[in-house]
Amino acid sequence: MDAGTGGHALAGHCHCGTQDHGRAHGCFLELYGAALRMGRFDWDLDTGLMEMDATAHEVFDVRADEYDNRPETLAFRVPPVEAHRLDEIVSHALKDGSVVYGAYFRVRCRDGTLRWTHTQGHILRDATGRPHRIVGIVNDATRERADWLPGERADEEAERRRTTSIVQGTTAALAHARTVRDVIDVLKDASGLAHLGASNLVMGLVEAGRIRLVAEGPKGSYVQGTRLTRIDEAYPMSEVVRTLAPRYIETPEDFAASYPLLWPHIDELGITAAAYLPLIAQARPIGVLGLLYQDKTGFPDEERNVLVALGSSIAQSLQRAMFYEQEKDLAQGLQQAMLPRSIPGVPGAEIAVRYRSAALGRDIGGDWYDVIPLPGGRVGAVIGDVQGHDTHAAAVMGQLRIVLRAYAAEGHTPATVMARASSFLHELDTERFATCLYAEADLSTGVVQFVRAGHLDPLVQLTEGSCRRVPVDGGLPLGLSAEFGRLDYPVTTFELDPGQTLLLCTDGLVEEPGADLDDGMRAVTELAATGPRDLQKLADRLCGIVDGRGGDDDAALLLLRRRLIDAPQSGGRLQQHVAPSDPEALAEARHMIRAAVRAWGAGERADEIELVADEVITNALMHTDGSAIVTLRVLTGTDRRLRVDVEDSSSALPRRREAGESGVSGRGLLLVDRLADVWGVDARGSGKCVWCEFIVPARNAR
Known part of the structure; x- marks a missing residue:
C-alpha cells in the first residue's frame, strides 16, 4: 500500500497492536505532547484521512484551516525528495509486516527555511495481517541536530549531492546546445530544472530595448500582454534587466504588492513564489530566466546559490547559441548567394537539383551544381566540390562556378572548359583544389560528352528503372592539373536515350564514415533503381540518405532526364x-x-x-x-x-x-x-x- 505523496506515514512508536492501546497512547500524547512539542496523528488507511492535533499543525507550520485531514495537503510543506523517501519507508513497512517505523525528514517553513522533523509510527493490522490504521507522533528535531545519526547526515549530504548533480547535469546538457531552441529544450526537460520544484518557467531575450518572450511552460501558463515588454515597464523581468540582480519573490503578498499588473494572472496559476535571474554575458544582459513555484515560500541561501550558478551557466550557453545562429545565418546566406538562384528551363530536358548542408560545423561548404543552356539544343550540367567546409571554400566555389559557366557559354569544348577552369583556380593563389564533372548534352541527338576532374563517375537510370555506373576517363582535380602541367582532359562520349536520367552527385551523398566509397555508390545506385519515377521525388529520396545520416560533409545532386516532347528537332x-x-x-x-x-x-x-x-x-x-x-x-x-x-x-x-x-x-x-x-x-x-x-x-x- 502506497503511503501517498506528502502523507509520509507520520506514525507513532508502539509495541502492541490493539485499538485500546492506541487510544491510551493518544491520551498520553495529549498530556505531554505540547510540552515536548510532540504532535499526534491518527491515519485511517481505509478512508485515507489523517487527523492531527494542534501541536502537529505547529510542527508542520500549517494553520488548522490550511489542513483538510488529507495527507497529500502537506506536500507543499515537505520537499519532493523528502516525500519520496518517506513514501518508500512507509510502503516498505506496510508490505513487510513491520509493526513500527521511524524516520527523520525536513519541513519547509513559511519563511522558506528547512527544519528537521522526526516521526515514529505504529501500524495496526486486522486478524489477517492487513494494515488498516497508523497512529503516531511527529516532533521538531531541531535540537537533535548535533546528535544526528550517521544515516541522517548521509541523507543531508545526499540532498546536497542531488542539487549539485542537477547543476552539473544541466550544465553538461547545455554544453551540447547549439541553438536557442536547444537551450530552451534543456531547461524545459522534466529531468532538469523541474526537479528543483519549479512548476512554471519563462525565458525572455533582450532585443533593442525590449524583452521578447521565447519560452514558457507548461502550456497555458502564458500571460497575455507579456510577449514583448519594454525594459522600463513594471514587470519582474524588466526590473532584473535594469538592475542586473536576481529578484526573489518569496510570498504571494510580495508578488501582489510589487507587481500589481501581473499578479492577477499569476494568482490564477497558483503561484506563491518566483525567482527571476538575469542572464548576463560579458557584463551585458542578454536575457532573463523566470522560475515560478506553487505551494512554496522563501528562498534559503543555499538554494539562491544554486540558482545563481545555474543562471551563469545558462547565460554562457545562450550567448554561444546566439553567436552560432548568427554565424549560421551568415553562412547560409553566403552559400545561397553562391549557388544558382534558379535552374533555367531547358527544352528537351527535365532537371532536378538538391543541396544539403553539413549537419556539423558551419553548415557551409564548397559543393555546387549548375545548369548551362547552350546553343543548338545543347545543355551543360556541372557538379563540383571545392576542398574545405568554410566560408573560404564557398567563396572559391562561387568564383569557379561563374568562370566555368562563362567558358562553356563562350562555346569552348568540354575539355577546354575544364582546362581553363583549372588554370583559373591555380591563378587564384589559393591552396584549395576542386573536383568537378562536366557533361555537355545534345538533347536532340542524346549524345553526351563527359569530362571528369578527380570527381565521382556519373550514374544513369535507364527507362525501365535500372541504374548503373558510367565509367568516365578523368584527369587531375582542378587547380592541381594546372600546377603539375597536366591540363589534358579526355572526353568520354555517351548516348542518352529518351527517358533515361543522368545522376551527378558529390561525395557527400555517397560517403559515410567507416564505409567504402564503392559501397556508397552501390547503395545510391540501388536506391535510384528502386526510386520513384517522378524526378523531384527521386531527388528527395536520394537526399534522404544525407538527411537521415547527418555528418560533417555537404552534398549536391543534379538529375537530368532527356525527353523528346519539347526537344529541339532541327538545327542540331x-x-x-x-x-x-x-x-x-x-x-x-x-x-x-x-x-x-x-x-x-x-x-x-x-x-x-x-x-x-x-x-x-x-x-x-x-x-x-x-x-x-x-x-x-x-x-x-x-x-x-x-x-x-x-x-x-x-x-x-x-x-x-x-x-x-x-x-x-x-x-x-x-x-x-x-x-x-x-x-x-x-x-x-x-x-x-x-x-x-x-x-x-x-x-x-x-
Missing part, C-alpha cells in the same frame, strides 16, 4: 576534338556521328555519312601535324541537309589521286565525291575546313 550541332595518334578519340568521334545521324532522322544514309566523315577525319590526321575538329550540324532551307565539317591546321588542299589496282590509298576523295551530295574546302585562317553535305528527309516526310 555537335563538335568533337580528335587529337593525332589518339585512336580512342577517333572512336568517340565515330560514335558521336553515328548517334547524331540516327537522332536527326538520317538513318537511311547513316553508313554513307559515317564512311565519308571517317575518311575526311583520317585524311586530316594523316596529312597534317595537328589535330582535327569535327563539327556536325543540321541545315534547314529548301532541302534539309546534314553537314560534316573537319577542320585542321594545314593550308594544303586535298587532291584526288588515281589508285592502282593494288593500291591501298588514293580512293578517299573518290568515296567523298561519290557518296556526298556536295562537298568542298574552305580556308580557315592558317588552316582549312573540308566539308560535305547530305540531303536527308525532314522528320514529318519520313
